[in-house]
Each structure stands twice: as C-alpha cells, then as structure tokens.
Amino acid sequence: MTTTLSLSDDQASAYDSVTEMLRSAGIDLDDALLSPPKGSATAVMAITGKAGSGKTLLLAELYKALENAGLDIVSGDYESRKRRDKRTLAILAPTNKAASVLRFRGVPATTIHRILYTPVYDPEYERIAEWLSGNGDRPEVEGLTDLALDRAFTFYQSNKSIPGALAAAGLRGSDFITGWKRREEPLDIGFVDEASMLDDKQFEDLKDIFPTLLLFGDPAQLAPVNQSGTMVFEKLPSPRVLHLNRVHRQEADNPILDLAHALADPAVDFYRFEKMVEDAAARDDRVVWGQRVEVDLMARSPVLVWRNATRIRLINAFRNVYGAPEDALLEGEPLICDGLELPLKHRNKRLDLEARGLIKGAQVIYLGEGRKPGFSRLHVMGAEDPQVSAASIVKIEKPDEEEPFIPFAARMGATFLHGAAVTIHKAQGSQWETVQVFAPDLYAAARMGRMEAGQPLWKRLAYVAITRAQDRLIWVVRNRLSKPTAGLRVDDLRTLPAAPLTLEAEPET
Secondary structure: OOOOOOOOHHHHHHHHHHHHHHHHOOEEOOOOEEOOOOOOOOEEEEEEEOOOOOHHHHHHHHHHHHHHOOOEEOOOOOOOHHHOOOOEEEEEEOOHHHHHHHHHOOOOOEEHHHHHEEEEEOHHHHHHHHHHOOOOOOOOOOOOOHHHHHHHHHHHHHHOOHHHHHHHOOOOHHHHEEEEEEOOOOOOEEEEOOHHHOOHHHHHHHHHHOOEEEEEEOOOOOOOHHHOOOOHHHHOOHHHEEEEOOOOHHHHOOHHHHHHHHOOOOOOOHHHHHHHHHHHHHHOOOEEEEOOEOHHHHOOOOEEEOOHHHHHHHHHHHHHHOOOOOOOOOOOOEEEEEEEEOOHHHHHHHHHHHHOOOOOOOEEEEEEEOOOOOEEEEEEOOOOOOEEEEEEEEEEOOOOOOOOEOOOEOOOEEEEEEOOEEEHHHHOOOOEEEEEEEHHHHHHHHHHOOEEOOEEHHHHHHHHHHOOEEEEEEEEOOOOEOOOOOOOOOHHHHOOOOOOOOOOOOOOO
C-alpha cells in the first residue's frame, strides 16, 4: 500500500479495510484500476474516532487515492451527462459549515442536500458548463463576450464551481438554473463526514443513492435529537465499524484536545474538570478562563449554551449593547436558519433556497434589506457561493415571553432565529477559530445528573462544545457581557465572492 504520507497503525488498518471494500466494488486503489460496479447491494462501512484521531486525514488520503485512480468528483453543482458511465465519488457533510471545514483542507465537499437534488440548467448555459468541465468545445453564447467566458474559465480552473464560474461571467443563478429535481439515478461512492448528525431518514436516502457508502463520525458527540441517543453507525455490524484510537493532534500539545479527552475519565467530575480548564488557561493562551462573554466575538462565533433560556437572554443582551432597534435588524447581526415556511406548491423555490445553503441550522449574517419588501440580503457562512437574497421571516425571542417578536417578515420564505448564541446541539458539525462556552449552563446540567447513552449529559455537552474550537477556547464562568469595542461590520463579507450569485425566491400569491 502506498499513500502520500505515513499513517498510524490504526489508520493504515482502516485504509486497508476500505481498500478491500472498494476492490469489491470494482475499484483497485493499489493498481489504480477501475471496472464496472459489482452487484447491487449497498455496502456501508464506518470509521469512528474522537476529535484528533485522524478521521479527516484518512478521508483526505482516500479522496486523493480515488481521484488518482480516475474517479470523477461529484460536487453537487453540475453533472455532465457525458460522464454517467464513469466511476464517481461524492464527499458530503450534513451542513454548509461542516462541508466548508473539509473544503478548507482541500477536500471538495458539498452538502447532502446538494446531492439529493440536482439543478436543471437552461440548455444555452449548459453548453458553457459542458465546456468548463472538459466535455465540449468553447461555445458562442449570445449576450456573453469572450472576456466574460474567459473570466468564467479562469474562475473554474481555481474553484471547480460551475455556478461560481457562471457568476464570474456576470450571470445570476436564476439565469441558468431553471429548476431542481430529486436525483433519479444512483451515484457510486459516497463519503459522509460528521455522520453522528445523520438521522435515519437521511441515512436511508443516502443508501438509495450510493451502492458504496463510507461514514466518518465521532461516537462521543451528541446524537440527533430524534434518534433516542443512538447514531446510525452504531447500528452497523461490528466488523463494519473501524475505530481510530490514536489521537494525532495530541502530538502538537493541543490543550483543547487534552481537555476534551479528559472528559472520558470517569473520575473527572465537573469541579475537577473546571480546575483542569483553569490550570490549562494559566499555562497556555489557547485556553482562556473567561470572567465574561466577549460580545465582539458573538457576531461571527456564537456563544454555545445548553439551555434555551440562556440562549435567549444572551441574544437580547447582545442586541441591547449594540443598540439594535426592536423593529429592525442591524447590518452584521448573525442569524440561524430555522427552516423554510413554503407550501408544497412552491417546491422549486424551496429547493432553490436549500441548494443555496438556507437549510435548517445554517449560520448567516444579515447584510441589509433586499430590493423587494420582506426580502433580506444574506451571507451564508460556509457556503461555496454565500451571497443570497431571500424572502425572510425573522423571529427575535424574548425572555419570559412565549411568542417571539418579529421585526419584519415576508408572507412566506426562510425563517430565522437570532444567532449570537446557539445551543450546543445546533453547533454540532460546525467549527470556529474561537469558541466561547457558557460554563454555568454545563454546571446546571451536571447538577441535574442526567445521562445520555451511558455518559453524564454534561460531559457529552462539554465534549461537543470544546471540540468546536479550532484555535482558542474561552470557558466563560460568569453571567456577564462585555461592551463592544466597535460596531458590527459587513464590509469584509461584501467583498467575498467578487461576483456573487443572487437567487431570489419570491413568494407567489
């Protein structure tokens, strides 16, 4: 077996097991040979391990090996009809944020939704897509100059996104995508990261599409709310679950991972754990013993809490210190998509918005009012083409009030809650450079003594919250909020990308 870097024993063993599964599917990684798929039964395997155990590294190495073997990568934004007889690989994540973490590491990931549904292109612009993807000659398209086509080509060479390339040519999504349809034909090989977030329905959908499916997940995280504490890979036969034990990032002396893995010790109670956090903060600036919530961070990195009441209090405190009016949003306020309120007859509009990243749990930044009443201009964090204009229903929850305050709303569209603070459950699958964890909530969970899947609930909450931090963890121990050092900003978001898509799904009467 030859890979581009040295793997640990457990990674190498998992790599060999996956290689054998792929060989049964007609893909020989050792000799880079491809043959037609063998059989019709779905083969599923899972690679599990805690944070830092090397799951993402292994996923990346397998992706490189499959690409080198000649598999086409299905990105979700356009699929050439001319490659349907080729072997393909799709790398998926449940959320835009989780997919963006992989893309940042050079792995071309997309969301599960973008694979379940495929865009229908206008035939004129489909010719451009075929050319960009290497399946046709350079076209002549009325209304598009040679310079515009050159911009599209240059963009695609570095980004491999057909919609992004067409946007660079000056087109909007509504120009070239005429609708969406549920995928009718199966794909080939599917990798799914953050598989602990999958529910049974998503898992069944994926098995219908992929004859060969490889799941990557962390058994120490929180199971989906509707899964009764179990994850889909925990239901697989034991030979089909490969566990990585070695913690690779530990070699870099990572205090955040040290704290996360200390939670597995049954002797560590909440008081002992907080002492460990305090000691880590005294010797390493990557861990901070916070006496207050830093409001400057909340616009881009929400405070992680357990209780909804805490979340609502922090959101209202955030809005108060920035002087946000009750009847409007300030540019730069963070929002969390809470779903789409569109009836079934508006199915295409729902798919438009979901394909652009407005799926439940998506983190967005409010950029201002749209051109039409009830519309908002939004930046979808982690999306490949993040600029969206959409009919919006924004709900601001108030302490001790059952009904949220709605500063403005379209008749129907994407619904949003405020995103300055989120529950740890909703944060799962996302990562931020700096994460603030509201420790009084975890203390409340510890005092209640609740258990989940044989573990104290507070430990599972703490593990998920801590491992959301890429570089810096702030363990907030007091119910206080700092004052902002500057106003909210959006200028840095408006410059990315240079030629954003605008996809408006206006409600019909």
